[in-house]
Amino acid sequence: xxxLRGRLGDxxxxxxxxxxxxxxxLVLTWLxxxxxxxxxxxxxxxxxxxxxxxxxxxxxxxxxxxRAGSGLNFGLPxxxxxxxxxxxxxxERGLAGAPMLAVATLVSLPCAALAGLGxxxxxxxxxxxxxxxxxxxxxxxVALASVAWxxxxxxxxxLIWPVGGRxxxxxxxxxxxxxxxxxxxxxAGIAALVAxxxxxxxxxxxxxxxxxxxxxxxAGQNERLALAAGxxxxxxxxxxxxxxxxxxxxxxxxxxxxxxxxPLYKAxxxxxxxxxxxxxxxxxxxxxxxxxxxVVGTFLFQALLASGLPVVNALVHQSAQSAALKDxxxxxxxxxxxxxxxxxxxxxx
Amino acid sequence: MTEAAERLRQNLVPLLFAAVCAAGIAASEKSGAFYAxxxxxxxxRNALIVLSLVIPIVAGLGLxxxxxxxxxxxxxxxxxVENQVGLGPGGAPEGGIQGLPGxxxxxxxxxxxxxxxxxxxxxTLDRARGREMIAGMVLGFFANGLYQLLFLLLAGPVIPIxxxxxxxxxxxxLRNTVDLIGIKESLDSLAKLRVPLAEGGFPLLVIPVxxxxxxxxxxxxxxxxQRTKLGHDLRAVGQDLHVAEILGIDVRRxxxxxxxxxxxxxxxxxxVFLHNIGTLxxxxxxxxxxxxxxxxxxxxxxxxxxxxxxxxLLGTVLFHTLVTVVAVVGQELLPDRPQVGEYLRELLxxxxxxxxxxxxxxxxxxxxxxxx
Numbered sequence: 001x002x003x004l005r006g007r008l009g010d011x012x013x014x015x016x017x018x019x020x021x022x023x024x025x026l027v028l029t030w031l032x033x034x035x036x037x038x039x040x041x042x043x044x045x046x047x048x049x050x051x052x053x054x055x056x057x058x059x060x061x062x063x064x065x066x067r068a069g070s071g072l073n074f075g076l077p078x079x080x081x082x083x084x085x086x087x088x089x090x091x092e093r094g095l096a097g098a099p100m101l102a103v104a105t106l107v108s109l110p111c112a113a114l115a116g117l118g119x120x121x122x123x124x125x126x127x128x129x130x131x132x133x134x135x136x137x138x139x140x141x142v143a144l145a146s147v148a149w150x151x152x153x154x155x156x157x158x159l160i161w162p163v164g165g166r167x168x169x170x171x172x173x174x175x176x177x178x179x180x181x182x183x184x185x186x187x188a189g190i191a192a193l194v195a196x197x198x199x200x201x202x203x204x205x206x207x208x209x210x211x212x213x214x215x216x217x218x219a220g221q222n223e224r225l226a227l228a229a230g231x232x233x234x235x236x237x238x239x240x241x242x243x244x245x246x247x248x249x250x251x252x253x254x255x256x257x258x259x260x261x262x263p264l265y266k267a268x269x270x271x272x273x274x275x276x277x278x279x280x281x282x283x284x285x286x287x288x289x290x291x292x293x294x295v296v297g298t299f300l301f302q303a304l305l306a307s308g309l310p311v312v313n314a315l316v317h318q319s320a321q322s323a324a325l326k327d328x329x330x331x332x333x334x335x336x337x338x339x340x341x342x343x344x345x346x347x348x349x
Numbered sequence: 350m351t352e353a354a355e356r357l358r359q360n361l362v363p364l365l366f367a368a369v370c371a372a373g374i375a376a377s378e379k380s381g382a383f384y385a386x387x388x389x390x391x392x393x394r395n396a397l398i399v400l401s402l403v404i405p406i407v408a409g410l411g412l413x414x415x416x417x418x419x420x421x422x423x424x425x426x427x428x429x430v431e432n433q434v435g436l437g438p439g440g441a442p443e444g445g446i447q448g449l450p451g452x453x454x455x456x457x458x459x460x461x462x463x464x465x466x467x468x469x470x471x472x473t474l475d476r477a478r479g480r481e482m483i484a485g486m487v488l489g490f491f492a493n494g495l496y497q498l499l500f501l502l503l504a505g506p507v508i509p510i511x512x513x514x515x516x517x518x519x520x521x522x523l524r525n526t527v528d529l530i531g532i533k534e535s536l537d538s539l540a541k542l543r544v545p546l547a548e549g550g551f552p553l554l555v556i557p558v559x560x561x562x563x564x565x566x567x568x569x570x571x572x573x574x575q576r577t578k579l580g581h582d583l584r585a586v587g588q589d590l591h592v593a594e595i596l597g598i599d600v601r602r603x604x605x606x607x608x609x610x611x612x613x614x615x616x617x618x619x620x621v622f623l624h625n626i627g628t629l630x631x632x633x634x635x636x637x638x639x640x641x642x643x644x645x646x647x648x649x650x651x652x653x654x655x656x657x658x659x660x661x662l663l664g665t666v667l668f669h670t671l672v673t674v675v676a677v678v679g680q681e682l683l684p685d686r687p688q689v690g691e692y693l694r695e696l697l698x699x700x701x702x703x704x705x706x707x708x709x710x711x712x713x714x715x716x717x718x719x720x721x
Binding site for chain 2: 074125127132137139327328334346347
């Protein structure tokens with residue numbers, strides 16, 4: 001009995017009380033959905049898992065930079081834009097499904113590594129204000145890419161404006177490597193999506209165990225101590241930023257295959273915010289983050305959105321007010337995500 | 350360094366942008382009168398919001414990205430005034446308090462709203478010392494969620510907005526765009542100077558004198574304020590938190606005061622802005638406010654730590670010349686792609702702010718390294 005209590009205590013300590021409460025709230029939501037609404041419970045669970053897999057790598061991308069001591073990567077859109085460029089190039093070649101995913105990834109990784117290097121060099125010079133400068137690097141990347149999409153000499157009918165246009169159109173559908181269509185997900189597809197996400201998480205976790213990974217953590221936790229121990233702090237911080245940007249590029253390739261659409265033009269502008277919120281919800285802070293935080297945070301955040309909001313909607317729907325509340329999920333998302341980030345930014349210390 | 354060279358160095362940024370503007374105007378096919386009118390109109394409607402950013406910088410809180418919250422407060426005032434103005438025959442406003450009194454009422458409503466909002470902003474940002482700018486920006490996004498909750502879901506059933514001009518047909522939520530027939534151009538048209546630039550009355554230079562007088566009034570009030578005891582205290586807090594604390598200044602309280610003042614001025618600025626534009630984009634009008642106002646202030650030569658009223662006014666003129674030039678040149682180069690101009694304008698604002706922030710942080714990091 002005492003042993004069980006001890007183990008339970010360990011589990012609580014590892015997850016943290018807030019996350020256990022949120023999880024309990026999620027379970028409650030599922031119960032309410034099953035008993036009090038006509039929402040299909042398997043559908044809610046499936047949506048939660050698909051959204052987790054779809055967003056997981058983008059959240060994971062934040063981890064190396066926090067660990068290297070450069071704070072939350074609000075410049076995530078820089079890597080995202082590189083990944084989108086890979087997708088557009090692959091689709092211009094007529095690729096779809098898994099080959100498109102592979103080629104887009106291969107094309108975007110060197111591009112993201114290069115962009116990440118430039119980003120890292122800039123951040124090195126603005127130590128202490130990385131988050132603020134990062135957000136503008138992201139904005140700049142998105143605005144620049146928007147001009148690029150408008151003038152890109154694409155010819156593929158999947159990409160170009162339908163009537164006599166030039167450039168990439170606003171809505172580009174992606175043939176997903178995982179789903180039959182945006183709405184039809186088979187178990188095998190879901191498993192593959194989750195496997196890719198967890199695989200990426202495992203790789204980043206393994207990296208922490210290598211010498212470079214351990215040095216990166218040391219550099220982030222105590223710069224002076226690391227310098228005294230002969231660790232090349234600046235080079236490792238640079239590595240952290242590059243890794244983060246590269247993972248963001250891969251993350252958006254996976255994201256497009258989950259969503260079935262390319263988030264072109266202004267769509268990626270604020271994508272860093274929900275990712276950051278998910279990581280913080282997973283128990284990370286501005287100074288500390290682990291792969292575990294990213295995994296738990298993505299699931300809790302996405303499951304809350306994917307099941308909590310439809311349930312609230314369904315409950316309200318049954319009462320008086322109805323059609324006007326269709327915008328509620330979007331509003332709730334804004335408040336919750338930015339509230340979490342604000343909480344982390346205003347914590348003492 | 351000689352005095353002249355030092356002055357040149359201090360004003361390098363506005364000089365540089367002035368040169369770019371001049372080159373753009375010279376290269377484009379549009380007439381000087383077109384630019385003059387465009388810049389006068391844009392300056393009149395934007396100057397107040399840009400002025401509202403000066404105090405937080407002086408008080409050491411950096412660029413106030415939370416100014417969108419002031420803009421939201423202004424919009425609340427505008428919506429409440431428009432709500433009681435009906436639609437008469439021929440699209441004319443009917444009943445209610447309209448025209449200049451309506452505009453004054455909108456301003457009067459937005460002042461207490463913005464004061465409370467500014468107090469909350471100040472409380473929050475004081476907890477994020479050293480990270481005020483990013484926290485202010487996220488606070489803006491967060492407030493945007495609350496604003497949408499207010500106008501999209503609560504307007505109608507909870508908040509008594511009944512005017513069909515504002516309310517969506519289903520009775521909940523405001524329309525995406527609202528024509529501000531009640532207050533539109535009421536201040537502008539009070540005293541408009543029309544100056545013919547050539548024989549026969551065309552081209553015509555149009556100057557909204559009354560609006561400019563209001564702007565100058567606020568600029569003068571701001572200049573006076575900076576010389577008061579409170580103004581000096583704010584400056585002391587901005588220069589060194591610790592020294593100010595030792596001097597017995599209640600740092601936290603002064604910082605909150607700075608945010609309240611900035612938010613209130615921002616709200617008034619948004620009221621003036623909207624009254625000139627004449628249409629409220631309910632869910633978008635406030636979003637870009639912060640970025641464009643901050644970019645304008647920086648073009649005037651302000652930095653994260655130093656800003657003057659002169660820089661705010663000069664920056665407004667220069668930035669809006671620049672925006673006009675970029676739009677025209679974009680249109681002339683790529684006539685079939687009107688969106689390019691819009692993206693270029695955004696890129697311009699982002700670049701100006703991003704580069705200034707980077708230079709500021711760069712300098713800070715170097716100072717820190719030197720002192721350690």
